[in-house]
Amino acid sequence: MDTAIRHRVNAGRVAILDQITFFREQFGQVASEWKEDDTRVTFADFAISERIFAELRRSFARDDFCSEEANPLDEVLPLESKYGWVLDPIDGTNNYALGLPFCAISLALLKEGEPVYGFIYDYARDRLIEGGVDGPLKIGKQRVELPRREFDPRQSVIGLHFPLPEMRYQTLGHVLKTFRLRSLGSGALNLAYTALGTLDGSIDFKVKIWDIAAGVALLKASGRQIHFVEESPFPLREFHVNSPLIPYYAGSPAFCEYMSSRS
Numbered sequence: 001m002d003t004a005i006r007h008r009v010n011a012g013r014v015a016i017l018d019q020i021t022f023f024r025e026q027f028g029q030v031a032s033e034w035k036e037d038d039t040r041v042t043f044a045d046f047a048i049s050e051r052i053f054a055e056l057r058r059s060f061a062r063d064d065f066c067s068e069e070a071n072p073l074d075e076v077l078p079l080e081s082k083y084g085w086v087l088d089p090i091d092g093t094n095n096y097a098l099g100l101p102f103c104a105i106s107l108a109l110l111k112e113g114e115p116v117y118g119f120i121y122d123y124a125r126d127r128l129i130e131g132g133v134d135g136p137l138k139i140g141k142q143r144v145e146l147p148r149r150e151f152d153p154r155q156s157v158i159g160l161h162f163p164l165p166e167m168r169y170q171t172l173g174h175v176l177k178t179f180r181l182r183s184l185g186s187g188a189l190n191l192a193y194t195a196l197g198t199l200d201g202s203i204d205f206k207v208k209i210w211d212i213a214a215g216v217a218l219l220k221a222s223g224r225q226i227h228f229v230e231e232s233p234f235p236l237r238e239f240h241v242n243s244p245l246i247p248y249y250a251g252s253p254a255f256c257e258y259m260s261s262r263s
Contacts (some may be wrong), residue, residue, distance in 0.1 A: 001134040015055040028099030031063035066239040077239040084110040088210040095231030106188035106215030113235025118217030131221025147198040151254035159190035161204035191215025195222040201251025226250035
């Protein structure tokens with residue numbers, strides 16, 4: 001890992017860890033409202049976004065900073081710096097506001113528009129999952145050893161976000177009938193658990209760039225794969241809050257081969 005990335009990784013870790021106490025204090029307590037896109041938002045989303053970016057800007061003022069809650073709805077932000085950050089201050093806000101523990105802070109470091117390192121704070125397990133292209137997958141300071149098991153569709157546990165677009169029910173019939181499915185309500189945790197091998201794979205048609213950027217870096221650290229159903233969003237050249245959805249499937253090579261053969 002080169003010096004520039006190492007400095008940013010250390011700063012990103014500190015910035016997230018500094019927000020965990022606040023994140024936990026507001027869990028299930030903070031008031032919320034609904035945005036125009038039918039997603040929930042809370043005061044804590046805005047506060048965490050502002051605090052993390054303020055911390056990072058002190059050392060890396062020239063980097064690009066992209067957040068679901070910090071960028072104007074009508075503004076397209078061109079990513080012109082070598083390094084950039086993509087933040088979802090609370091992934092799984094619906095769960096967070098209601099007091100359901102599957103929620104997270106998700107922060108990705110980009111280099112030339114590609115995710116090179118990711119952090120996902122897993123509230124349910126009170127742990128920071130991190131890793132990237134040049135760094136091993138870790139929980140805290142402990143390197144993760146992926147579980148070794150044969151892929152068996154009848155026994156595999158897959159993350160799948162509901163509701164599904166109506167057009168997808170027919171194409172995913174084999175998935176709905178075969179796999180043991182889990183709908184966590186957090187796109188970031190779906191990918192984090194897939195990178196860790198807790199889930200054999202995950203499928204999502206309703207995520208945006210802030211939901212997946214950190215998870216993509218974790219998948220790179222673990223050697224697992226992600227396949228975009230449409231065009232890949234990377235390298236990311238611009239950021240827009242109203243950017244298109246990014247359907248994907250991800251997981252072990254055997255799971256991805258299974259999905260590819262049936263798509």
